[in-house]
Amino acid sequence: MATLSDTVINYSDLVEETGNGLRVSGRVYQDPQIFEEELDRIFHRGWVFVGHESEVAEPGEFITRAIGNQPVIMSRDSDGQVHVLLNRCRHRSATVCQQDRGSAFTFMCAYHGWTYGNDGHLIGTPFNGGRGGYDECFKREDYGLVRVPRVASHRGFVFGSLSPVGQSFDDYLGQAKAYLDRFCDMAPEGEVLARAGRQKTRVEGNWKLQVENLTDQYHVSFTHQTALRRPGRDATAITMDDPYQVQRDLGGGHTVIDRFQANRNTGENLNERVTGATGTLDPEVVSRVAERMGEEAAEYVSTGGPPHIMIFPNLMVLWNAFRVLQPVRPNLSYIYYHPTFLKGASDEVNTRRLRAHENGFGPAGFINPDDADMFARIQTGTKASVDDWSLLTRGTAGEATEPDDFGQPSLTTQVLGETAQRGIWRHYRDVMNEG
Ligand code: FES
Numbered sequence: 001m002a003t004l005s006d007t008v009i010n011y012s013d014l015v016e017e018t019g020n021g022l023r024v025s026g027r028v029y030q031d032p033q034i035f036e037e038e039l040d041r042i043f044h045r046g047w048v049f050v051g052h053e054s055e056v057a058e059p060g061e062f063i064t065r066a067i068g069n070q071p072v073i074m075s076r077d078s079d080g081q082v083h084v085l086l087n088r089c090r091h092r093s094a095t096v097c098q099q100d101r102g103s104a105f106t107f108m109c110a111y112h113g114w115t116y117g118n119d120g121h122l123i124g125t126p127f128n129g130g131r132g133g134y135d136e137c138f139k140r141e142d143y144g145l146v147r148v149p150r151v152a153s154h155r156g157f158v159f160g161s162l163s164p165v166g167q168s169f170d171d172y173l174g175q176a177k178a179y180l181d182r183f184c185d186m187a188p189e190g191e192v193l194a195r196a197g198r199q200k201t202r203v204e205g206n207w208k209l210q211v212e213n214l215t216d217q218y219h220v221s222f223t224h225q226t227a228l229r230r231p232g233r234d235a236t237a238i239t240m241d242d243p244y245q246v247q248r249d250l251g252g253g254h255t256v257i258d259r260f261q262a263n264r265n266t267g268e269n270l271n272e273r274v275t276g277a278t279g280t281l282d283p284e285v286v287s288r289v290a291e292r293m294g295e296e297a298a299e300y301v302s303t304g305g306p307p308h309i310m311i312f313p314n315l316m317v318l319w320n321a322f323r324v325l326q327p328v329r330p331n332l333s334y335i336y337y338h339p340t341f342l343k344g345a346s347d348e349v350n351t352r353r354l355r356a357h358e359n360g361f362g363p364a365g366f367i368n369p370d371d372a373d374m375f376a377r378i379q380t381g382t383k384a385s386v387d388d389w390s391l392l393t394r395g396t397a398g399e400a401t402e403p404d405d406f407g408q409p410s411l412t413t414q415v416l417g418e419t420a421q422r423g424i425w426r427h428y429r430d431v432m433n434e435g
């Protein structure tokens, strides 16, 4: 929310086209006014990922999350309906649910005892009637928990918008939708389950560092040497030689690393090679996918491997998991890692999948801590503001609009380029300039 003391920021001055790419001012990682404007313009007006339906699979289950900095509850009521409610008591505004997840049919505010059903309606207020109580104007039905104005889901992924008007969900999801479909299609029953809990990484860096990083492969050979050099892993997995490993700007700030065709060409899944099992090449899984989609499609989907996508502004879907990004302060973010199971796969496949996830992305994983440390270094580095620019000029010469694995045209370059990052920043600049 802008205040009277704020200056008007022209984001085209901070995300600057250079003629052969662009450069970004370090201010976008440091400035508290910019952070507040991001919350307002990106997180509180646009669509934001909230949670996965399988996290509240059973009636009564709930999770608490945030849209931007606003606390919400996602719950499933006794009739199986999913609700996304603001976690704010209608009396004097205390949060009514404190747990990260659990099961409850009511939420009682601990301040004065107002009690709500898990569908949000106000069940009761203590001490009614008589002197000191509410008069007859007070109607309980007017004081249910406030609903997030717009909620929509795709293949179990639930998104919310705090604005009652604006871009439609379909327009928002855009080309990213096909990649969510692919992630789910690889499961025997066409769904993933996120019921193994989540772990949180605290990052001493700005939230956008993770957005840029998810489709950055340039850093991998250096930041992730530990992962690549372990026995049985391939330190040369990412090179400039493979034209089939590409990165794409899908529009709307969404970006991907696309290795589908590279995986098919080599007959193996690069994700399996680097991180261990995704389970999606397991013959039993592939044959169950074939029952659903037909053999040719199952072969195509399974050998291509899982997607690797950043869905702007806060959802990442890759390998065995999805991740959710939570901005906290200009220099602090949380990343939540949600390992997923393939619905209908054997316990053995899903357990291997979970172990592989922990191996790469658990608290002592071989990949995740390295990125978090780099984000903190960038956060420190961008304090040095004499020449305030970060450079995003790779891959402009080879950049072209090409169809992706789903036939959708998207701006593409070889995987070691920065086309995807430029796409993110151009989208960011345009949304922020809308004011
Ligand atoms: S603030 Fe919740 S009951 Fe008073």
Ligand SMILES: [Fe+2]
Pocket: 213, 219, 220, 223, 224, 371
């Ligand atoms: Fe990384």
